[in-house]
Amino acid sequence: MAELTVFAIEGIGEIEPGMDVAAAIGDAIAAGTRRLVDGDVLAVTHKIVSKAEGRVVDLADDGPDSHRYLVEQEAASVIRRRDQLVIAETRHGFVCANAGVDRSNAGVARAVLLPIDPDRSANRIRLRLAERFRVTLAVIVTDTFGRAWRRGLTDVAIGVAGMAPIDDLRGQTDDFGKELEVTEVATADEIAAAADLVIGKSSRNPAAVVRGVSWTPASTGVSPLIRPAGEDLFR
Amino acid sequence: MAELTVFAIEGIGEIEPGMDVAAAIGDAIAAGTRRLVDGDVLAVTHKIVSKAEGRVVDLADDGPDSHRYLVEQEAASVIRRRDQLVIAETRHGFVCANAGVDRSNAGVARAVLLPIDPDRSANRIRLRLAERFRVTLAVIVTDTFGRAWRRGLTDVAIGVAGMAPIDDLRGQTDDFGKELEVTEVATADEIAAAADLVIGKSSRNPAAVVRGVSWTPASTGVSPLIRPAGEDLFR
Numbered sequence: 001m002a003e004l005t006v007f008a009i010e011g012i013g014e015i016e017p018g019m020d021v022a023a024a025i026g027d028a029i030a031a032g033t034r035r036l037v038d039g040d041v042l043a044v045t046h047k048i049v050s051k052a053e054g055r056v057v058d059l060a061d062d063g064p065d066s067h068r069y070l071v072e073q074e075a076a077s078v079i080r081r082r083d084q085l086v087i088a089e090t091r092h093g094f095v096c097a098n099a100g101v102d103r104s105n106a107g108v109a110r111a112v113l114l115p116i117d118p119d120r121s122a123n124r125i126r127l128r129l130a131e132r133f134r135v136t137l138a139v140i141v142t143d144t145f146g147r148a149w150r151r152g153l154t155d156v157a158i159g160v161a162g163m164a165p166i167d168d169l170r171g172q173t174d175d176f177g178k179e180l181e182v183t184e185v186a187t188a189d190e191i192a193a194a195a196d197l198v199i200g201k202s203s204r205n206p207a208a209v210v211r212g213v214s215w216t217p218a219s220t221g222v223s224p225l226i227r228p229a230g231e232d233l234f235r
Numbered sequence: 236m237a238e239l240t241v242f243a244i245e246g247i248g249e250i251e252p253g254m255d256v257a258a259a260i261g262d263a264i265a266a267g268t269r270r271l272v273d274g275d276v277l278a279v280t281h282k283i284v285s286k287a288e289g290r291v292v293d294l295a296d297d298g299p300d301s302h303r304y305l306v307e308q309e310a311a312s313v314i315r316r317r318d319q320l321v322i323a324e325t326r327h328g329f330v331c332a333n334a335g336v337d338r339s340n341a342g343v344a345r346a347v348l349l350p351i352d353p354d355r356s357a358n359r360i361r362l363r364l365a366e367r368f369r370v371t372l373a374v375i376v377t378d379t380f381g382r383a384w385r386r387g388l389t390d391v392a393i394g395v396a397g398m399a400p401i402d403d404l405r406g407q408t409d410d411f412g413k414e415l416e417v418t419e420v421a422t423a424d425e426i427a428a429a430a431d432l433v434i435g436k437s438s439r440n441p442a443a444v445v446r447g448v449s450w451t452p453a454s455t456g457v458s459p460l461i462r463p464a465g466e467d468l469f470r
Contacts (some may be wrong), residue, residue, distance in 0.1 A: 002440065004241040059301050080468040087468065095384035105409040143422075148383040148469040149330035150391065151462045152401040152421025154428070166387040169313040174340040185379075186387025187432070193389070194429035197422070198237040205237065213432050227386045233315040233322065234383040234469045 008205035022128035043195030118159025119221030138162035155196035157188035164218035243440035267302035278430030353394025354456030373398035378399035392423035399453035
């Protein structure tokens with residue numbers, strides 16, 4: 001029977017700039033009761049990755065001006081602006097609020113930026129944990145994004161290692177033998193969303209294991225999930 | 236320990252117009268080995284709900300013209316159009332491709348439309364199963380939507396019964412005592428995405444149980460997830 005389980009990795013503790021995030025996650029796994037198994041997907045909130053990589057900025061103050069300045073700096077282009085809300089494209093190609101600049105769980109007058117290369121960050125964690133625990137796994141670095149036409153936010157993948165982020169069902173047929181219309185499933189984003197249901201928005205459990213998803217090995221990183229500007233009908 | 240499990244309900248069988256979808260799901264659960272428990276969320280793909288409710292249309296043929304005509308009929312307004320792709324707002328307020336008209340798993344020269352009132356459909360299933368199995372549960376009716384800036388599709392909630400679709404964390408603080416910036420989590424959409432990871436795109440397992448999510452009882456239906464047009468920066 002198809003069954004998925006998702007559980008948080010507890011005991012990772014606070015991550016500070018310069019720390020080895022793969023070691024911290026690995027130590028928490030080793031100290032816990034649940035082992036990694038082949039086929040697991042590890043979802044890691046980008047915040048601990050960014051912190052470990054020193055992507056933390058001290059702001060002059062906690063006011064909107066300091067924040068806005070940083071957002072402009074992080075944005076490759078601003079897509080829309082309304083009052084305090086800025087929808088921007090990041091240098092990675094992600095379209096999101098505030099160009100990924102986040103002041104929650106950062107500390108007073110500090111902000112956390114997105115990792116420079118989230119795919120590389122994900123892959124480093126993947127290689128280290130695969131070696132340490134002798135398992136085949138995929139790693140997803142996540143962030144929380146809004147959507148154009150739906151309220152509320154969901155977690156999505158911003159870095160992917162080891163797996164294809166999209167499963168392309170083109171050519172597969174439905175139960176009547178007709179080709180499926182829904183052909184590209186954003187598996188990595190659905191995994192990020194499932195992980196968020198146990199991770200939540202505190203920094204206490206910044207990683208979770210998603211077990212039981214069938215995924216396709218690949219080394220494309222997150223790029224298949226990014227819609228090229230030329231294909232985008234909404235900017 | 237926070238843990239989520241998701242499993243498909245097997246043995247629902249083909250649903251035809253006029254059938255009782257709550258009875259079909261209930262019979263499959265009763266015949267299976269896993270019982271519902273208090274707090275479960277049942278995710279049901281809209282296709283079996285639509286079929287049971289007779290929201291199936293025979294097309295003149297399987298060509299693009301018949302399909303396009305039907306899409307125009309189902310759309311409250313067309314937001315963007317490029318070649319064969321139509322992004323439309325449905326009468327429910329959802330913005331999605333083809334106004335929710337889907338030809339997969341419908342049969343030759345047939346299309347499945349969205350339920351007229353997916354919240355009502357979800358609530359009917361919820362009441363029937365709650366009574367039959369004497370459990371407190373929430374029900375989500377799902378569909379597969381694209382996103383403006385990301386490739387690939389994910390399942391989202393189009394009908395919600397028994398739970399708040401968004402968890403509003405406003406006023407909650409992070410681990411440094413600062414107010415959280417991400418305040419509105421689209422829990423129902425994350426549950427729909429998690430369910431899709433076990434459901435897949437065949438019609439064989441059109442429903443799944445998501446167990447271990449903490450949700451807030453509510454009777455708002457899906458509407459908190461729909462961004463009002465006046466708030467929408469992208470149409």
